[in-house]
Amino acid sequence: MAKKDDNPNYKVIAENRRARHDYAIEDDIECGIQLQGSEVKSLRTNTANIAESYAAVEDGELWLVNSYIAPYEQAKTWGHEERRRRKLLVSKKELSRLWNDTQRKGMTIVPLVLYFNHKGIAKLKVGIAKGKKLHDKRADKAKQDWNRQKQRLLKQNG
Numbered sequence: 001m002a003k004k005d006d007n008p009n010y011k012v013i014a015e016n017r018r019a020r021h022d023y024a025i026e027d028d029i030e031c032g033i034q035l036q037g038s039e040v041k042s043l044r045t046n047t048a049n050i051a052e053s054y055a056a057v058e059d060g061e062l063w064l065v066n067s068y069i070a071p072y073e074q075a076k077t078w079g080h081e082e083r084r085r086r087k088l089l090v091s092k093k094e095l096s097r098l099w100n101d102t103q104r105k106g107m108t109i110v111p112l113v114l115y116f117n118h119k120g121i122a123k124l125k126v127g128i129a130k131g132k133k134l135h136d137k138r139a140d141k142a143k144q145d146w147n148r149q150k151q152r153l154l155k156q157n158g
Contacts, residue, residue, distance in 0.1 A: 011116045012113060013043050013114045014049055025110075026107075028126065030124075031123065033086055035069075042070050042072040043122055048068060050114050053066045055088060056109065060095070062087070064124065068083055107129070108129055110129045
């Protein structure tokens, strides 16, 4: 994924920060997303939320379920549904890999970041994830605290 400094058109629309806390992300894939015109206009104004959404493989297609894109005010008559299912665009090879991975115990597909790439096209980064237990979350928090404390000590002494 491109950095913001490298490309002037790169823009993060929505990020699922809770996903990295609740899940152990094993792999991630960049997907296209099939949108209506009013949805794209609404995304340009940063009015989306993917925190409560998930992706699912159904009938040989990948779908984004329960994502929120606010209605676009200027498209009142030809607007879109706010929480409709949106089709995600991936290759057949990636789709079969996602389906095989979700058949394993505890694996799911979670959306991580919704953004415009350097060409101005809306993309969604999804991760193949396994849910964390409470003790895993505690261990990650302790590791984070230790790394933060280590950086402070290095900054003070070095």
